[in-house]
Amino acid sequence: MFEKAEKLRLGAYAMLSGKALQLVGGADAPPPPKGRSVYTMLMAENKADVFVTYRTNGILVSREAPALKVIQLPEALAVAAEYGMTVMNGASTAATRLSQFILSTSGQQILVRHGFAGRGQ
Numbered sequence: 001m002f003e004k005a006e007k008l009r010l011g012a013y014a015m016l017s018g019k020a021l022q023l024v025g026g027a028d029a030p031p032p033p034k035g036r037s038v039y040t041m042l043m044a045e046n047k048a049d050v051f052v053t054y055r056t057n058g059i060l061v062s063r064e065a066p067a068l069k070v071i072q073l074p075e076a077l078a079v080a081a082e083y084g085m086t087v088m089n090g091a092s093t094a095a096t097r098l099s100q101f102i103l104s105t106s107g108q109q110i111l112v113r114h115g116f117a118g119r120g121q
Helices: 002-008 012-019 038-044 055-064 093-103 105-113
Strands: none
């Protein structure tokens, strides 16, 4: 996202990088408390004023703490993760059935409910 901001405004990358804290995902990141996301915990403890994270995390936070406002980034700044799925030759019947379910309409609806865009979106 910082790279996209730099394309829109010269110097944005350095400014954002200089201010940003990596509160999750790193070696020093706190573990999430049981039954709660680390994002919600850090916001509740005033360790962050703003979190930039994947949409799936934003949906989780909005369910845990409805008072926190989740805002989708404008298209010019948004980045997307591309996910793939592989089923090995000779995989178990259960693995094959799971992959078929994930690709089915019902499976895609579940993914969308949890913040994933779904196929073709």
